[in-house]
Amino acid sequence: MSSKLTLNQYANRLVQYGSAFHVHYWGVMPKHYDNLLHKHSFFEICYVLDGKGSYIDETTTYELEKNTMFFSRPEVLHQIKSEEGLALVYVAFELINSESSEEWNKIMKEAEQCSEIVINVEEESTAALLWKSLLIESKKNEKAFFEEMLTNLSYSLIVSLLQAFVPSLKKDNHNSSPETSPSLLNVAKLHIKDNLSGSLKLTDVARHLHISGRHLSRIFVSELGISYSEFVQNERVQRAATLLKTTDLSIKDIAEETGFTSVHYFTRVFTSALRHSPGRFRSLYTDLKETTYKDE
Template identity: 65%
Template sequence: MYLNKYLSGKVALNQYANYIMQNSASFHVHYWGVMPNHYNTQCHKHSFFEACYVVDGEGIYIDDDMTYPLQKDKMFLSRPDILHQIKSKSGLFLLYIGFELIESESNEEWIRIMEKAKHCPKVVLDVKDHTTAALLWKSLLIQAAQPENAFLEDILTNLAYAFILSLLQTFVPSLQSENQGRLPKTSSPLLHQAKLYIRDNLAHPLKLTEVAGYLHISGRHLSRIFVSELGVSYSKFVKKERIQKAATLLKKTDLSINDIAEKTGFATVHYFTRVFTSEIGASPGHFRSLYIDLKTTSYNKSDLSLA
């Protein structure tokens, strides 16, 4: 049951994961709690959200005059300004968190999301211990109980952000359907793999059929992915990557232009020079002399006016 880890993890979470800022949202976590034997509370309310997860035990939760039975793997959400109460004769093993959005540091979309959460259709849910919110909650406490290290705060705040998102999606079903439309297209992982393969193998011909075969898809499918997701053809993307790598090598190394042409997949120095000059507006030799004293590996045609 990880009781000791949960209890020691609570201390670190309250120390490190009380201010969470990511993706245009800032959250203030008022407290992280672990209560192995929770019995009764007086009827009360908060100005913020409080979520609880029943690790074990039985009891009841009263929310705005509605009574709900509690048992293992129930999760319940107390909304701002709503009177609520927890009762148990035998004791509940509870995990709990009190949090709110810092509106002055968050965008309008997040304010709208939190308003939806205030009116969620169900405040008590059976989540099972393998659902995302339950797993993240336990993972947070176990991770927080680890020996302190240089990455602990970053790990905890990132996990805490993911956990709060999972809580919101658990209690506000409409957010799940809204997010479906915002998810990357199913081919995005393929595009990512294709880009990695191209960048790691620029010295090779990189024919469309070759890369498509590596990804176990057709050349036509791969071509469509590049056009639909990047707005450029496969060949234009490969050429851009070759030129970018060549520009970096010209600036950062003493390799000959012939070697650079070879490393970036150009069949001949003549072809490399012609393509590079067309794209950049200066020959490889001119480009190298122009940037030799600059502390950058990026390039921009407008910079050539400095020559």
């Protein structure tokens, strides 16, 4: 029971990666018997650790057993029944729409319409392991960074649970979940910045990240508001500007170093972005440095 109290104290507001969740409650129930037919204004997901029973969603009855998870959606009448008692852990939550991205709002709208609401999971599944890890870690409140660890685990669990039920998240599995998009974006950005001299085709970078080109493109638009090609071009121009300011490399060498196919193309793109040709940009910066130095 200490796990439940700790989680309700520390893990009730989870904000990460463009989403904000309010957790109404975490629960641990060693023996859950019958309850009344009722509904919530929020989502609730339960995980059966042991026992047998049934879950009634509107007029449909589902059998429950060990390693079953079931999904109660907002405004849907439901009921749990068990003669012998179910060992349950559960979490009730909702998205804070005004603090979450459009993508997350769409996902939660889709979650309200889920047709598969009872699933059987392996004990080694991500969601099951995260839930067990969360219960274990919640008892270790003497550890450094305890609250940070608890909220990160809690957020990961909720995303993993949604991934198990929401159709669009299940299709791409680990590659397209909102939880992984930001980390994928960071890896993609680092790869681009470290390899600007290469071609950096969308399909090649996506293959390097083990995702589809379409998914990589979608991440850049949803997270940064610009296309993949725009980001790459911006990075090339910014790196070129840095090299012009800090090195004596020729314009041709800088064009090659930043992945432009010709000096002519480099000059055209650079001038369009910064309103000065590479040569003019370098001379203006050199003049500015000399003037500043003399004034001092």
